[in-house]
Amino acid sequence: MQGRLLGLAALAIAGSISSCSSPPPPEARLSDSIVLTKHAPDASFGSYHTFFIRPEIRVLADGESADSIEDRYAAILLAETTQNLLARGYEQVDVKADAELAVEMVYVRSVNSGTACYSWWDAYYWGYPGWAYYPYYGCTSTAWRVGTLATMIVDLTPARNEAGGDADGGAPDSAAGAAGAAPREKLLGMIWFGGVYGVETGYTESNVDRARHGIEQAFAQSPYLVTSP
Amino acid sequence: MKPTQSVRLIALLSSLAGAASAQTVPAPASPAAAPPAPVLAPAAAPAPVAAPAPVAAPVPVAAPAPVAAPAPVAPSTEPALVPVPPRPDPTNSNRPRRFLVGAAWNVAFPVGSVHDFTNATSALGFEFLVRYFALPQLSIGASTDFQTFIATRPRTTYPIENGAVTATAYNSVQSAAVRASVHYYFLKDGPVLPYAGGNIGVSWSTFQSAAADLAIYDNQTSILLGGDLGALFPLQNSSLTLMTALRYSALPSAEFLEVSDVQSLTLQFGLLTL
Numbered sequence: 001m002q003g004r005l006l007g008l009a010a011l012a013i014a015g016s017i018s019s020c021s022s023p024p025p026p027e028a029r030l031s032d033s034i035v036l037t038k039h040a041p042d043a044s045f046g047s048y049h050t051f052f053i054r055p056e057i058r059v060l061a062d063g064e065s066a067d068s069i070e071d072r073y074a075a076i077l078l079a080e081t082t083q084n085l086l087a088r089g090y091e092q093v094d095v096k097a098d099a100e101l102a103v104e105m106v107y108v109r110s111v112n113s114g115t116a117c118y119s120w121w122d123a124y125y126w127g128y129p130g131w132a133y134y135p136y137y138g139c140t141s142t143a144w145r146v147g148t149l150a151t152m153i154v155d156l157t158p159a160r161n162e163a164g165g166d167a168d169g170g171a172p173d174s175a176a177g178a179a180g181a182a183p184r185e186k187l188l189g190m191i192w193f194g195g196v197y198g199v200e201t202g203y204t205e206s207n208v209d210r211a212r213h214g215i216e217q218a219f220a221q222s223p224y225l226v227t228s229p
Numbered sequence: 230m231k232p233t234q235s236v237r238l239i240a241l242l243s244s245l246a247g248a249a250s251a252q253t254v255p256a257p258a259s260p261a262a263a264p265p266a267p268v269l270a271p272a273a274a275p276a277p278v279a280a281p282a283p284v285a286a287p288v289p290v291a292a293p294a295p296v297a298a299p300a301p302v303a304p305s306t307e308p309a310l311v312p313v314p315p316r317p318d319p320t321n322s323n324r325p326r327r328f329l330v331g332a333a334w335n336v337a338f339p340v341g342s343v344h345d346f347t348n349a350t351s352a353l354g355f356e357f358l359v360r361y362f363a364l365p366q367l368s369i370g371a372s373t374d375f376q377t378f379i380a381t382r383p384r385t386t387y388p389i390e391n392g393a394v395t396a397t398a399y400n401s402v403q404s405a406a407v408r409a410s411v412h413y414y415f416l417k418d419g420p421v422l423p424y425a426g427g428n429i430g431v432s433w434s435t436f437q438s439a440a441a442d443l444a445i446y447d448n449q450t451s452i453l454l455g456g457d458l459g460a461l462f463p464l465q466n467s468s469l470t471l472m473t474a475l476r477y478s479a480l481p482s483a484e485f486l487e488v489s490d491v492q493s494l495t496l497q498f499g500l501l502t503l
Contacts, residue, residue, distance in 0.1 A: 034440060038392035193392075221386045221393040 194218030331501030
């Protein structure tokens with residue numbers, strides 16, 4: 001009788017353990033290529049018409065000086081992004097001051113802290129030193145991971161309007177800065193984020209091709225990213 | 230999922246099933262189930278035969294040797310039997326009512342809308358159950374069971390708040406349920422007792438769709454309705470009974486993303502004891 005009960009107990013324990021299995025952990029799930037896109041909830045993409053794309057892809061890493069992806073690889077990815085924006089009706093401009101949208105691509109090589117990304121942004125590059133920008137969803141988001149190729153679109157219209165530039169287009173009440181800005185804080189809003197995860201650090205042809213397909217997918221899953229005629 | 234655990238369970242149940250195939254009628258658990266063992270009455274020792282007295286003189290015949298007390302009358306060739314209670318007839322409706330308690334390994338197949346969410350057959354199920362024979366061919370019972378469905382879905386784009394994610398998703402449904410059941414047995418006795426039954430209960434389900442480190446999940450509570458066809462295989466000279474059954478279950482109120490309800494077909498392999 002005792003052996004019988006032990007047998008039943010063993011069967012029960014084995015079954016109970018197996019019944020509680022779960023999907024693979026996040027680390028295993030990240031081994032596959034993933035494309036994430038997010039947009040600012042109040043963004044009006046149809047109100048923008050021009051963009052300027054930064055002609056380099058910075059490599060971001062905590063505690064290290066910024067480097068850039070080799071031009072021969074970066075050119076492929078920048079061209080892919082540009083072509084998608086043109087296909088959505090936006091006009092590429094050659095002068096930053098003429099652009100309503102700033103487009104920047106970065107590659108995240110290492111992340112050691114959840115707040116590192118606040119130091120990654122280079123508002124001076126765009127010619128508006130008094131303005132800051134960072135992802136509206138913050139640096140603690142799961143968006144920033146090692147091996148991520150990120151494409152960001154920033155609304156420059158508040159800074160342009162303050163500087164007396166073209167007042168056409170842009171988000172309403174743009175002079176007040178982006179939504180979420182502190183009082184009197186001049187904050188540019190990052191209105192779109194496209195992240196391609198699982199891009200290896202080795203810049204091989206296959207990795208670049210994987211990243212290129214990721215960019216294509218990011219636009220494909222963002223049908224709202226289109227200008228109005 | 231642990232394939233080795235499944236293999237071991239299959240091996241265990243297969244060996245038990247093999248043993249069952251050689252068995253016949255189940256032995257009731259009561260002590261009366263044993264064949265009535267003849268019990269010898271306290272037999273008297275054979276009375277010693279008195280040696281004939283030497284004839285020395287014509288004397289009167291020697292008195293018979295002392296004889297033991299008269300033994301109880303008994304057939305000369307068979308020992309005496311003590312009356313024992315009659316063996317209960319398994320077909321007798323007055324046979325002792327009994328409980329069956331045990332566990333089952335459940336292999337489930339999702340059907341209906343949940344099949345599009347997790348389409349993989351799940352061997353990750355287990356159940357504890359008890360049945361009480363209210364009538365010789367009718368039992369009522371209760372059970373609690375656990376089942377996990379996990380499937381890797383093709384690379385798909387999923388909407389998230391203010392965005393979307395394209396990834397290979399790992400979808401899962403983990404459910405626990407308590408059921409009240411009734412079963413009718415088509416035969417009163419025999420090596421195989423087929424049955425049909427129904428059950429009703431409550432189920433708690435946790436749905437999760439995970440891609441990368443993004444996970445969407447929800448907990449749902451639903452009424453549970455089900456029916457099953459199966460058979461018991463009582464083992465002779467043992468209180469163990471094997472069980473196998475096919476059960477249909479429906480959770481009409483369990484909803485998540487594109488899942489409007491959860492239905493499943495479950496193959497059960499159980500081991501019960503009296």
